[in-house]
Amino acid sequence: MSDPSTHERAGVHTRTHAHERTRRGAGRPPAFPFDERDLDRFRELQQLAYRCAERTAAWLEPGVTEREAARRLRRELVAEGVQDFFHVPFAWFGDRTAFRHFRTPLQFFATGRRLTEGMSYVLDCAPVVDGYTADIGYAGKVGDNPIWDRIAEDLLEYRELIVRLVRERRTLNEVYAAVDAKIAEHGYDNRHQVYPGRVIGHQVTRMRAPRLPAGVNLFGFGVRTLQTLGRELVSERLHGRSPLWADGRASRHAPTPGLWAVEPHVGFRDVGLKFEELLVVTEDDAYWLDDDLPHVHRGRALAAAR
Structure with a gap:
């Protein structure tokens, strides 16, 4: 023996x-996994998603329900050639934009809540075309809402903070904590902590010729998305990394080179706002894929008018 x-x-x-x-x-x-052609395709799709969100926002009026808004957003995307989704389109109105009283993932799905004057809203969609993915969040309001205006201006501070810290190669959880601190400094609540896994972002890859069919979803996520996410989770964890950006132990590493969909979500009482867009992270730099986006123009206009 x-x-x-x-x-x-x-x-x-x-x-x-x-x-x-x-x-x-x-x-x-x-190494950074995309070339300039890939980045152009991701940028074009992100612009497409925001155009569809803006057209849906222009169609909104008092009396429209969340379900009607989500269906309209989906129709706009399909009309533009979208055949699959990273997740189904979402629409949140009023205090639901701040995720008040959310207890289960099912509460993220659109409801019969009706839009009223002065109410905030958020549209969220994630179209997939030829394997390229965009994941965007569009915040808006109906009528006057001074609280909404203030948060919309402050969102740009979080945007600038995130890219600066990522350039410094700070870890994901450190960037998360810094954003939380800035949100608290402004007197708001961190609402991305309500998302499953408390995520403020996630890695985006190009989905390659999967065997599963397009357009089929499970619990709001495309089955091809779940297949890709599962594969990425296993692969990244083997290397001590995570494709999900949160505040826990798994996020104690600098962002992996590639594309990240980043979505700081802020609330004050019954008003919630977010943006979501793609952040490019290379081996030695970081930058937002596109500055020509609605929340960027709106935030700058509000700051200039103050």
Whole structure:
């Protein structure tokens, strides 16, 4: 019979080497996976998604329900050639824009809540075309709402803070904490903590020729999305990284080179706003994929008018 202590030493030796491999893998992020043509396709799709959200927003009026708004947004996207979705289109009105009293994931789905004068709203969609994905959030209001105006201006501070800290190679959880601190400084609530996993963002990849059919969803997410997410979760965790951007242990690493959909969501009482757009992270830099977006123009206009 072999000496048990020999097996114990061998086990420690094996675990140590496994830990070293994980640590070294986490220290060497992969190369940036996209070329300029890819970035152009992602940018075009993001612009398409925002155009559809803006057209839906222009159609909204008092009396429209969340379900009607979500259906309208979906029709706009399909009319533009979208055949699949990272997740189904969402619409939130009033205090639901701030996720008040949300307890289960089912509460994110559109309801019969009707839009009224002065109410805030958020439209969220994630179209997929030829494997390219955009994930956007469009915040708006019906009529006057001074609280909404103030938050819309402050959103640009979070946008600038995020890209600056990512350029400094700060870890995902450190950036999350810095955004939280800025939100608290402004007197608002962090509402992205209500999302499943408390995520403020997630990695976006190009989905490649999956065997599963397009247009089929499960719990609001496309089945091809779930297939891709599952594969990315396993692959990234093997290297000590996560494709989900949150505030926990799994996010204690700098953003992996690639594209990240980032969505700071802020609330004050019954008013909630967010933006969501693609952040480009290379091996040595970071920048927003596109500055020609509604929340950027709106925030700058509000700041100039003050």
